[in-house]
Each structure stands twice: as structure tokens, then as C-alpha cells.
Amino acid sequence: MPELPDVEVFRNYLDSTSLNQSIQSVQLKSLKILKEISSQELEKELPGRKILGSHRHGKHLFLRMDDARWLMLHFGMTGFLKYFERMEEDPKHDRMLINFENGFHLAYVCQRLLGEVNLVEDKDKLIQEREMGRDALEMDYNTFKKIIQEKRGSIKSALMNQKYISGIGNIYSDEILFQAGVHPKKEAKQLGEAKIKKIYQEMRTVLTKAIEYHVDPAQFPDSYMLPHRDTDLRCPRCHNSFQQIKITGRTAYVCPHCQE
DNA sequence: AGTACCACCTGACGGC
DNA sequence: TGCCGTCAGGTGGTAC
Numbered sequence A: 001m002p003e004l005p006d007v008e009v010f011r012n013y014l015d016s017t018s019l020n021q022s023i024q025s026v027q028l029k030s031l032k033i034l035k036e037i038s039s040q041e042l043e044k045e046l047p048g049r050k051i052l053g054s055h056r057h058g059k060h061l062f063l064r065m066d067d068a069r070w071l072m073l074h075f076g077m078t079g080f081l082k083y084f085e086r087m088e089e090d091p092k093h094d095r096m097l098i099n100f101e102n103g104f105h106l107a108y109v110c111q112r113l114l115g116e117v118n119l120v121e122d123k124d125k126l127i128q129e130r131e132m133g134r135d136a137l138e139m140d141y142n143t144f145k146k147i148i149q150e151k152r153g154s155i156k157s158a159l160m161n162q163k164y165i166s167g168i169g170n171i172y173s174d175e176i177l178f179q180a181g182v183h184p185k186k187e188a189k190q191l192g193e194a195k196i197k198k199i200y201q202e203m204r205t206v207l208t209k210a211i212e213y214h215v216d217p218a219q220f221p222d223s224y225m226l227p228h229r230d231t232d233l234r235c236p237r238c239h240n241s242f243q244q245i246k247i248t249g250r251t252a253y254v255c256p257h258c259q260e
Numbered sequence B: 001a002g003t004a005c006c007a008c009c010t011g012a013c014g015g016c
Numbered sequence C: 001t002g003c004c005g006t007c008a009g010g011t012g013g014t015a016c
Helices: A004-017 A039-045 A123-129 A141-150 A155-160 A170-180 A193-212
Strands: A023-028 A051-057 A060-065 A070-074 A079-084 A094-100 A105-110 A116-120 A243-247 A250-254
Touching: A004 A051, A004 A060, A004 A079, A004 A193, A023 A039, A039 A116, A051 A123, A070 A079, A070 A123, A116 A123, A141 A155, A141 A193, A155 A170, A155 A193, A170 A193, A170 A250
Parallel strands: none
Antiparallel strands: A023 A094, A051 A060, A060 A070, A070 A116, A079 A105, A094 A105, A243 A250
């Protein structure tokens, strides 16, 4: 799931459930989601603290703790959050459990263990150290244009490169390019200014709308690719079949008739 | 600076 | 029922 819109939905979910509550205890159930920090440190440092707010950068979620540190969550390909009271509701692949003093629990769930949890003093320093690009929804047009014009390779891999633009993954890059009528294999450098502008506008529209629809494909307009990806595999415009091609190892869906 | 390929992981699905 | 290959909305390393 977790591209920019998914993580924004997680953020809203967290904000409406888990803020300003004292943490009683924390359990790490898998060490594989930890890269820079030990389970002992998390289990020792978080109890007694509260989450005061949240910030999203691309696909990363940062939770601001009341000691000014940041709990960083990345969701890999299969992660999400769940807030619940009864332990029977604890999801199957819970990897970290935050137990609040009010009796509720927040689970960080990550089936394939490709996500990461970390606790840092300075989130901006981490963003810089890990060379994360500007968040896709925070990026102005001129910066976007410069990035696209300077990149070699396909427009799809340019959009998905987190080092330049943070937040867009396989699904939403397909959707943005479908809406813009641009073929994902098109060389970024060869795009004219009108097309770059169109892609930029569609990037904003698609990501914003996806958040509004709570990333639920059933709520997307029929004119979007997403609802058709897992069903009829047909282009809602021309009704021809979507083609599946490989671009830098990922499966891209494309309508050869509507995208050039 | 690109791409191709592998690795990290778990699990679902189709073919035999 | 079981085994096997393949694939999955992410990312990082390596070789070319």
C-alpha cells in the first residue's frame, strides 16, 4: 500500500486516535524492522512519553514525541497502523505495539518486514542524511521542471526516484502518467514543457484526490486507472486492454492508445 | 547517471 | 495435499 497518499491517510488516522496519550509500554515483536536503533532503547525511551503531533515526508511518517524526539515509521510494501482496545483485535503481523495508559493499543503492522522504525533527535537531519528528495506535494513547479529536464531515463523512474521526489511509488506513478497521457517509458528529457506541466498538475491532483478518497479504489472516479487495475484491466477511456510492461524491475500498466 | 539483477521478507496464487 | 515458481503499491547494494 504505502505510497504518499496511503501514508497521509495513516497520519490522519494516527492524529484522530493516538495523540496526547501517555504511553505505558512498548513491545517490539520483530527486530527486522530496526536498522539504527535497538528494541531495548525503544522499549526504554518511549514509555512515559506522549505523541504530540505528526509530520509526513514522502512515504515516511514522523511522530513528534513530548521530549522533542521523532519516532519515524516507514511502511515498506505492506505496512499500516491499527488502533484498538481488545487484544483480540491485534492484527496478525504486528511488529511493534504501543500500549497507552487508557487501555488502547497502537499496532505498527508490517507483514513483509520491509519497513522501518527509528527514533531520532532531528528529523530534518535524517531526511538530509538519507538523501530524501522534496515531498511530492511540497514541490513547486520550477523545481519539478528542473528535475525532469535534467534526468536521463524514463519518466516513470524519474517520478519514482525518492532521491529527487519523495512519495510516489509504482501505483501512483502509473496513475499520474495515465492521467497526463504520457507513456511511462518516455525519456524524461524529451518531454516538452507543456507535458511536464501537465504531469506536474496531474501529480498534485492525483495525490490529493487519492487522499480525499481515503485511497479506497471503490471511491475513485471511473476515469482513473486504479479501479481498473485489479478488475477488468481495461482503459476507461478507450476500453482497450492495459498493457503490462517492466520498467526498472517494476510492473507498469499502460494504455498504449491513450499514452504516448 | 542509467539499468539489470540480487537481496531483504512473507504469503498468496496457479500449475503440476 | 504438497511442492515450485512467480509475483507483490519498497529500498539498497553491486556490477556494468
